[in-house]
Amino acid sequence: MMPAFRAVGLLSGGLDSALAARLLLDQGIEVIGLHLEAPTACRSDVREVARDLGIRLEVRAKGEEYLRLLRNPRWGYGKNMNPCIDCRRFMFLLGRSYLDELDAHFLFTGEVVGQRPMSQVRSTILMIDRASGLEGWILRPLSARLLPETEPERRGWVDRSRLLAIHGRGRQEQLALAASLSLRHYQSPGGGCLLTDARFSARLRDLFEHTPEESTRMSDVALLRLGRHFRVGPGRKIVLGRNREENVRLADFEDAERWLVEPDDFRGPSALVCGPREEHLLAQALALIARYAPDAARGGRVRWREAGELRTAVLEGEALHAPSDPAGSNSPD
Numbered sequence: 247m248m249p250a251f252r253a254v255g256l257l258s259g260g261l262d263s264a265l266a267a268r269l270l271l272d273q274g275i276e277v278i279g280l281h282l283e284a285p286t287a288c289r290s291d292v293r294e295v296a297r298d299l300g301i302r303l304e305v306r307a308k309g310e311e312y313l314r315l316l317r318n319p320r321w322g323y324g325k326n327m328n329p330c331i332d333c334r335r336f337m338f339l340l341g342r343s344y345l346d347e348l349d350a351h352f353l354f355t356g357e358v359v360g361q362r363p364m365s366q367v368r369s370t371i372l373m374i375d376r377a378s379g380l381e382g383w384i385l386r387p388l389s390a391r392l393l394p395e396t397e398p399e400r401r402g403w404v405d406r407s408r409l410l411a412i413h414g415r416g417r418q419e420q421l422a423l424a425a426s427l428s429l430r431h432y433q434s435p436g437g438g439c440l441l442t443d444a445r446f447s448a449r450l451r452d453l454f455e456h457t458p459e460e461s462t463r464m465s466d467v468a469l470l471r472l473g474r475h476f477r478v479g480p481g482r483k484i485v486l487g488r489n490r491e492e493n494v495r496l497a498d499f500e501d502a503e504r505w506l507v508e509p510d511d512f513r514g515p516s517a518l519v520c521g522p523r524e525e526h527l528l529a530q531a532l533a534l535i536a537r538y539a540p541d542a543a544r545g546g547r548v549r550w551r552e553a554g555e556l557r558t559a560v561l562e563g564e565a566l567h568a569p570s571d572p573a574g575s576n577s578p579d
């Protein structure tokens with residue numbers, strides 16, 4: 247028999263949303279996992295989680311609209327650059343649009359009352375539901391019995407007595423439940439969102455302070471995940487790879503506004519220059535490469551492309567001066 251009701255759940259890859267999905271599956275609800283991607287999220291094995299649960303997974307991007315929200319959150323930031331209230335509302339609005347598309351009856355999340363100080367206080371949870379136009383249509387199976395009855399419960403689609411009343415920041419109940427349900431694939435508790443990380447937040451703040459809103463792109467945010475960052479002026483930054491893998495990944499960011507300077511005949515960091523093709527930016531990129539590849543500081547050759555032409559230069563070591571202080575908020579590594 248086909249399940250009578252279908253729910254869309256925001257699936258992060260973490261334990262709580264996996265447990266919430268499992269509780270509904272156990273009530274015969276058809277569950278579709280919706281994973282909303284952004285470069286501010288830690289990598290998660292959400293596909294493994296969905297496979298483990300045996301559910302269909304839809305992966306969608308939060309998109310450039312999310313970037314605007316990050317810059318101008320109506321309800322402000324948490325301890326770091328995490329605009330949790332705006333973010334939850336944004337995700338619910340996206341989820342709401344997918345309810346129709348996926349022909350589903352209601353939305354659910356793995357939220358736990360009292361788990362996060364900003365967005366998971368009971369009154370704030372209810373306020374976000376109202377602000378997203380979904381009051382009564384978002385079920386939180388892990389804490390449902392601490393919250394007002396939702397429509398799916400009232401209409402008898404979901405048995406409220408089989409939902410839970412978990413509260414607070416502790417993880418013991420969830421871990422015990424995961425063990426009893428043999429859930430295996432989920433991200434370790436506490437990880438998940440880089441916006442709650444102080445060092446990532448410092449980089450994001452630096453990006454917003456030095457880049458006009460209209461020219462900030464989501465790929466600028468994605469770049470914050472990589473390398474050592476050196477602010478060398480408004481709209482001008484140099485990012486150095488810390489290892490071979492990062493050097494390769496930096497190359498993917500090269501475009502009309504970012505250009506790559508790479509070691510040609512020695513081992514060392516690549517430098518992604520974010521800004522126009524200016525001589526002083528090239529000089530600073532060479533100086534930084536020399537600083538982090540001291541063995542090649544004299545005589546090593548680097549290459550870059552300019553107007554489609556391959557150009558090279560030889561590092562001159564101490565003759566060049568790198569930005570004086572790479573430590574600090576914009577270069578936490």
Ligand code: SF4
Binds near residue numbers: 330331365442
């Ligand atoms: S922790 Fe991150 S992903 Fe979660 S609500 Fe806050 S900003 Fe959004």
